[in-house]
Amino acid sequence: MASFRDIKEDILARISAREWAPGDLIPNEAELAERYGSARSTVNRALRELAEAGLLERRRRAGTRVARRNWRGAFFEIPLVRAEVEGSGRRYGYHLIERREEGAGPEAAARLELPAGAPVLFLRCLHFADGLPHQLETRWINRSEVPGAAAMPFEAEGPNEWLVREVPWSSSEHVFSAAMPDAEERRLLGMEAGEPLFVLERRTWSATATITWARLAHPGARFRMVSRTDPTG
Amino acid sequence: MASFRDIKEDILARISAREWAPGDLIPNEAELAERYGSARSTVNRALRELAEAGLLERRRRAGTRVARRNWRGAFFEIPLVRAEVEGSGRRYGYHLIERREEGAGPEAAARLELPAGAPVLFLRCLHFADGLPHQLETRWINRSEVPGAAAMPFEAEGPNEWLVREVPWSSSEHVFSAAMPDAEERRLLGMEAGEPLFVLERRTWSATATITWARLAHPGARFRMVSRTDPTG
DNA sequence: ACCCTTTTTATGTCTACACATATTTACCGG
DNA sequence: CCGGTAAATATGTGTAGACATAAAAAGGGT
Structure with missing residues (x-):
């Protein structure tokens, strides 16, 4: 049998x-x-x-x-920065650069699919690996959808970790790209002139609305994203 | 019921x-x-x-x-260039730049996990979208594992398409990164000075050996890789 | 040949039941 | 109180059988 x-x-x-x-x-x-x-x-x-x-x-x-085409795709673990850094044996560090509660400007409104002026939380923070800048996170959070965020300072813990733990989501979108940093990004990430950025933009939705939009930028010379796949599961 | x-x-x-x-x-x-x-x-x-x-x-x-943590990852379709280009309504074009049958040099040997001197096929080709360079493909194929490749000129059809159709594989690895092009890459892809590359390196294995290694480089200003996910399936 | 209807067939789903297996809980002797 | 053993229980997997459904094949009339 x-x-x-x-x-x-x-x-x-x-x-x-x-x-x-x-x-x-x-x-x-x-x-x-x-x-x-x-x-x-x-x-x-x-x-x-x-x-x-x-x-x-x-x-x-x-x-x-x-099946004729044996090609489906690849499953990527999108780890929390902290887990990614610590998982490779390095020391993780976090620093909040900026935190503003405000009405959505045109960019935030477009990213979050909200009317201009809707209440949002803007955050900018840096994640370190062994003391070196590893990721620059720029984020908007929809305050109507995530009321708990207003009470969070995000000074000791990054918003990504907190959101993943506290807010249920139902779908997400990821966009990968390569770009050149502007002067501030280069300074914050401690990058050489002429070094590119590896950028991951992520949008997350609940059943009813956009929860958050984030841009996670890594120094190209120090970051590779790896995935291994086995089509049989 | x-x-x-x-x-x-x-x-x-x-x-x-x-x-x-x-x-x-x-x-x-x-x-x-x-x-x-x-x-x-x-x-x-x-x-x-x-x-x-x-x-x-x-x-x-x-x-x-x-489940406590609602975070699993994301599934990415890695389309054939042709399908990706045509799927977005653009005209696809292909051009073979170079084709060499040779013994594996140190780089090819390392990429394919083969002894130096093992028979490999080196290929370099360009893929176009609406006449603009879209992807520069650099590839080594393990000739022992893919004997049929020796008879293929790869002048009308890219090696990726042919391999996906003809060769069974069982697992793969993808590495994403951002890099700066060298002078030749910039020329071949028609890129501006200071524009970065979005690079995808892919290795594919059969049950027994490495089949092929490919480096697929896109002009950063003209390429974004998107994936949408719904954790419920 | 063509179009329309009916039949056939392989998969899709559900049921009721049975037994296997991993774990927790309860019990008992020391 | 401890440690080992037995009972209880929720999930994991399997069976045989039934009906539903999509799609191909066959048939019939024009």
């Missing part, structure tokens, strides 16, 4: 060995169930999970085939 | 509304099954999928609780 894990493994092996090549139709659930000596439900779970992982494509009546 | 989708949705709503807060124990499967008027298997599937998505934590005998 084969478990759904055994079945997944066996099918994966056949795909790897090209016994079933991309585009090929594989036997239907009933037949596989007989082969493996299992119930159809068990085979169904194995096939469903492989399809969710992107290795198979399934359509009612048309059957199950090996 | 509630379907497993209805149940997921309802539980998600309760989590969003903080009726069940992070860390809270939620009712067990049997009780939920009774509430929703469904079988325990149905509830089990809903809870299992929410746990896989990272919203719940489940342990035998200990029960199911709302």
Whole structure:
């Protein structure tokens, strides 16, 4: 009797060995169930999970085939700066540069999808790794959506850590890019002339509204973002 | 009678509304099954999928609780250049700059985890969007692992597209960074002085060996990588 | 050939039940 | 009070069977 894990493994092996090549139709659930000596439900779970992982494509009546393009993407852990720094064995440091409660200006309004003048909290802070500037964080928080933020000084703890812990969110957007720092950014991050920035912009939404927008800028010479993937899960 | 989708949705709503807060124990499967008027298997599937998505934590005998940290990461589609360019409504163009079959030098050997002198294929090519240089691709392919590559001129089609279609792989690594272009890169990509590069390095493995290493460099002023995520799936 | 309807078929989902397994809780002897 | 063992319990997985649903295939009339 084969478990759904055994079945997944066996099918994966056949795909790897090209016994079933991309585009090929594989036997239907009933037949596989007989082969493996299992119930159809068990085979169904194995096939469903492989399809969710992107290795198979399934359509009612048309059957199950090996996915043509084996390319789905990559899963990136977006760690908290603190965890990222400490995880690589360096000492983490934090410093609040600026904190302002204000009405949204045109930029903040656009980023947070709010009307101009809506109450926002503006923050700017620096994160250090072994005493060296590692990330410059510029952030707006929607005060209507996150009332608790008004009471937080953010002097000992960064807003990212606090938000992740305290505020439930339901979706997010990340934009990666490379840019040149302006004079102030270069000064704050202690960068050489001609050194680029690696920039990550992140927007986070609750079920109903934008919670926060952040721009996380790293000195290009000292930062690489790595991800490893295994398509089978 | 509630379907497993209805149940997921309802539980998600309760989590969003903080009726069940992070860390809270939620009712067990049997009780939920009774509430929703469904079988325990149905509830089990809903809870299992929410746990896989990272919203719940489940342990035998200990029960199911709302996950404490709602932060998992983000899934990035890493599209083929062609698909990325055409998907945004621009015209795609390709040009092969250089193709050499050779023994691995020290850099190629290190990238591909091969002994020096092992047979490799070196490629350099440009991808265009609406006639403007969009990506400079520098690549080594392990000829032992991909024998078919020797017969490919890569004059009409880029190696990435061909590899994704023809070669099965099992895992990959991506490294993002920002860098300054050298004089040749600046010339090939038609970049302004002082403009940074957005660089993606990708290594791909089969079950047994490294298949290929690629460095994909984009002009920073013209490239942003975007990803949207919904933790519920 | 064509368009429309019916049949067939593979997957999608659900049920009720059973047994396995990991953990906690309760109990008991010292 | 401690430590070891047994019972209780929530989840994990499996079975057989049923009906739903999407989509391909077959058939029928023009």
